[in-house]
Amino acid sequence: MKKVLVLVLLVIVGYFLTDTFNLIPFGENRIGNPQDEETVAGYYLNNTAEKTSVANTVTAIVVNYRGFDTLGEVTVLFLATTGLGSILFRRKEDEEEIERINKPSSSLMQTGSRVLFPLIALLGIYVFIHGHLTPGGGFQGGAIIATGFLLMLISYKNFKAGHTMLNWVESIAGITFVTIGLWGLLTGGTFLENTLPAGELNNLISGGVIPIIYIAVGFKVAAELTGVLDILLNIKPKK
Amino acid sequence: MITYVVIFSILAVLLVASALYAVIQKDLLAAVISTGVVSLILSVFFYLMQAPDVALTEAAIGIALTTIIFVITIRNTSRNEDETVDNNLEKF
Numbered sequence: 077m078k079k080v081l082v083l084v085l086l087v088i089v090g091y092f093l094t095d096t097f098n099l100i101p102f103g104e105n106r107i108g109n110p111q112d113e114e115t116v117a118g119y120y121l122n123n124t125a126e127k128t129s130v131a132n133t134v135t136a137i138v139v140n141y142r143g144f145d146t147l148g149e150v151t152v153l154f155l156a157t158t159g160l161g162s163i164l165f166r167r168k169e170d171e172e173e174i175e176r177i178n179k180p181s182s183s184l185m186q187t188g189s190r191v192l193f194p195l196i197a198l199l200g201i202y203v204f205i206h207g208h209l210t211p212g213g214g215f216q217g218g219a220i221i222a223t224g225f226l227l228m229l230i231s232y233k234n235f236k237a238g239h240t241m242l243n244w245v246e247s248i249a250g251i252t253f254v255t256i257g258l259w260g261l262l263t264g265g266t267f268l269e270n271t272l273p274a275g276e277l278n279n280l281i282s283g284g285v286i287p288i289i290y291i292a293v294g295f296k297v298a299a300e301l302t303g304v305l306d307i308l309l310n311i312k313p314k315k
Numbered sequence: 316m317i318t319y320v321v322i323f324s325i326l327a328v329l330l331v332a333s334a335l336y337a338v339i340q341k342d343l344l345a346a347v348i349s350t351g352v353v354s355l356i357l358s359v360f361f362y363l364m365q366a367p368d369v370a371l372t373e374a375a376i377g378i379a380l381t382t383i384i385f386v387i388t389i390r391n392t393s394r395n396e397d398e399t400v401d402n403n404l405e406k407f
Contacts (some may be wrong), residue, residue, distance in 0.1 A: 215372060218370065219375035230383075
């Protein structure tokens with residue numbers, strides 16, 4: 077019975093895949109060339125700068141043109157973190173001390189990470205605040221901040237990430253994203269519509285809602301990844 | 316242009332070599348570090364191919380976070396590849 081089901085599923089998936097790929101002539105350029113505005117690549121490259129006032133075309137596509145997909149990605153990350161937390165999170169029983177690291181790190185490591193942590197956090201914040209001007213954005217900046225927290229977590233025994241704080245940051249960032257989307261729906265007509273004034277190209281405050289969304293995404297990703305690392309590091313090693 | 320090609324070829328060979336090393340190696344910690352090296356070279360590749368966005372993501376996620384998550388997992392399980400794993404899988 078199971079094998080029959082698998083076969084039927086395979087046939088259905090195979091039919092739709094071949095059907096889709098038959099529509100595309102083999103070897104044809106579907107993206108188009110940057111000069112021709114009739115094609116996708118040309119449209120984005122030529123119109124992004126003047127329509128949205130965003131210098132980084134990738135950011136404009138990720139947050140504005142395909143903003144709903146980004147909301148889905150953020151939700152996937154949130155669900156992954158929640159699943160990991162619900163499986164692995166361990167409440168401290170009888171005030172027992174959780175051994176995150178077996179022995180304290182060397183003073184070289186401790187001093188080094190204390191010096192490096194603010195710099196790494198600053199770089200991460202820079203990356204997601206300037207997401208619409210320079211390469212990078214919310215996901216990248218958040219991941220960079222999480223690596224900074226990782227450095228602190230593995231070098232200091234009593235460094236606490238604070239799950240309540242992380243959950244609050246994550247929730248507020250997620251609510252901000254959805255609220256901006258609904259605001260666009262109410263004032264503009266479509267979900268995540270860019271209704272704020274676009275501003276001037278290459279200015280820090282420009283691009284309407286794009287920087288706000290990317291800052292929210294950055295905080296959310298940083299909080300989620302730090303939470304994952306903290307949960308994983310708090311598992312008791314098998315003796 | 317020639318320097319570009321030379322750098323590119325050396326990095327490509329290193330990339331394949333460290334990926335193969337990760338597959339062959341029985342010591343899982345060495346294999347994980349080797350996949351970290353794969354990510355490092357890959358992010359340099361992304362940068363050379365003018366995709367700095369992807370290079371940043373690969374650098375932060377691939378080199379630091381994934382490697383550390385695997386290292387934590389190895390700390391909590393066992394360091395050497397278990398020869399009996401294949402037998403255990405058949406039970407499922």
